[in-house]
Amino acid sequence: MTDRIKVLIVDDIPETRDHLTKLLGFENDVEVVGAAAGGPEAIEMANALRPDVVLMDINMPGMDGITATEKLAQDVPSTAVIMMSVQGEADYLRRSMLAGAREFLVKPFSSDELTASIRQVWSREKDKQSRFAPVAPAADVRSNGSDEPAMVAAVFSPKGGVGRTTIAVNLAVAAAQTGKRVALVDASFQFGDVGVLLNLNPRNKSIADLAADLKGEELDSFDAFMITHSSGVRVLLAPPSPEQAELIGPAAVKQVLQKLRNEYDLIVVDCPSSFNEPTLAVLDEADVILTLLTLEITSVKNMRLFLEVSEQLGYEPDKIRLILNRADSTLGIRVADVESSIGRKVEHTIVSDGRSVVYALNRGVPFFLSNREAQVSQDIQRLATAITGPAPTAASTTATEKAAKAAAKNKSLFAWR
Numbered sequence: 001m002t003d004r005i006k007v008l009i010v011d012d013i014p015e016t017r018d019h020l021t022k023l024l025g026f027e028n029d030v031e032v033v034g035a036a037a038g039g040p041e042a043i044e045m046a047n048a049l050r051p052d053v054v055l056m057d058i059n060m061p062g063m064d065g066i067t068a069t070e071k072l073a074q075d076v077p078s079t080a081v082i083m084m085s086v087q088g089e090a091d092y093l094r095r096s097m098l099a100g101a102r103e104f105l106v107k108p109f110s111s112d113e114l115t116a117s118i119r120q121v122w123s124r125e126k127d128k129q130s131r132f133a134p135v136a137p138a139a140d141v142r143s144n145g146s147d148e149p150a151m152v153a154a155v156f157s158p159k160g161g162v163g164r165t166t167i168a169v170n171l172a173v174a175a176a177q178t179g180k181r182v183a184l185v186d187a188s189f190q191f192g193d194v195g196v197l198l199n200l201n202p203r204n205k206s207i208a209d210l211a212a213d214l215k216g217e218e219l220d221s222f223d224a225f226m227i228t229h230s231s232g233v234r235v236l237l238a239p240p241s242p243e244q245a246e247l248i249g250p251a252a253v254k255q256v257l258q259k260l261r262n263e264y265d266l267i268v269v270d271c272p273s274s275f276n277e278p279t280l281a282v283l284d285e286a287d288v289i290l291t292l293l294t295l296e297i298t299s300v301k302n303m304r305l306f307l308e309v310s311e312q313l314g315y316e317p318d319k320i321r322l323i324l325n326r327a328d329s330t331l332g333i334r335v336a337d338v339e340s341s342i343g344r345k346v347e348h349t350i351v352s353d354g355r356s357v358v359y360a361l362n363r364g365v366p367f368f369l370s371n372r373e374a375q376v377s378q379d380i381q382r383l384a385t386a387i388t389g390p391a392p393t394a395a396s397t398t399a400t401e402k403a404a405k406a407a408a409k410n411k412s413l414f415a416w417r
């Protein structure tokens, strides 16, 4: 096999190095190119051997795994580091991610876990490199009939409860009114709220049903798993129960988004705030990450950390757009303070409007449809325009009115409540 994954093992304990080398010796697609006993040796070997993946122990005498990872990220950026630790604490994980590690394994781990992580990290890295490699623009022949490339817009925030679902739903609805084909994916796989906001709850129609069918084969179309909302948005819901979230791994997430690119102009993804593998897959695959924050000190702090992590992940600064939600509800922090704290400008603001937003939520009709004149709807419109381009004015008003009527009619069905 020509394309074997070159792995360098770094651990101060000789038995661990031997054990890992033996374990990986059974894998046909993995080649252990070396083993280092400490940070400095690891950097030297990585520079010489250019491994695809480095298995790095976090606790080593002298230079620890985190410092070694930071150095490797500078010296050999094409190498992906998997951190290994006996401690699974959030702080270790966070520091590893900030240092540039791609994955975190808590010891003891099984050989399946180890090889799955190596393959996953490697394929993600290869994917990223091929995306950044200069390629001649090919004629785009998408089955949606458009020659404009599709856009995946992830709505993310490193803190919960800041309005991701609210904005994702209304943004998708606003974009659909301009005649775009819009898909809305609820990637909050454990506790997805998109179905509640849109009053949709059919059985056997969620990403969990789709993921089961994805295994090992290419589905022609996802149509059967998507629900059409009266606004025209096609929705891929999160699983109905939290335990089904496990069915959806990062590979399935990527496959789904790549497939949807062929059929839609805009794919809006509502992400959870947790930084797990499936979320990372969404963020990797996204063209833009609409990153929400509010005027709260915790939101600002988490945003700063996220911006650092995103840099380590190799995201271009352009990929991240900062959206300030509830921008007018100032309680001691000003927008300028936020901007100077995170070192970036806020690109869009959305006002706070509890009346429209909560009323819409409780009725299961997006406020963009039920209260089109409100400032909060206009802010969403501006955001949609910035992402997808301007709307054809007269037609969009009529389309919005039609969709509002249809949504109000549907509301009486009370599919969810």
Ligand SMILES: Nc1ncnc2c1ncn2[C@@H]1O[C@H](COP(=O)(O)OP(=O)(O)OP(=O)(O)O)[C@@H](O)[C@H]1O
Pocket (backbone or CB within 6 Å): 157, 159, 160, 161, 162, 163, 164, 165, 166, 167, 188, 193, 272, 273, 325, 326, 350, 351, 352, 353, 354, 355, 357, 358, 361, 376
């Ligand atoms: N611009 C706004 N004005 C007033 N209320 C808002 C606004 N945006 C969001 N909210 C309210 O804030 C709360 C959280 O919003 P939402 O559920 O969209 O956030 P989230 O980031 O998706 O949260 P979760 O972490 O639960 O997924 C909701 O009650 C919502 O109605």
Ligand SMILES: [Mg+2]
Pocket (backbone or CB within 6 Å): 164, 165, 166, 188, 193
């Ligand atoms: Mg949410």
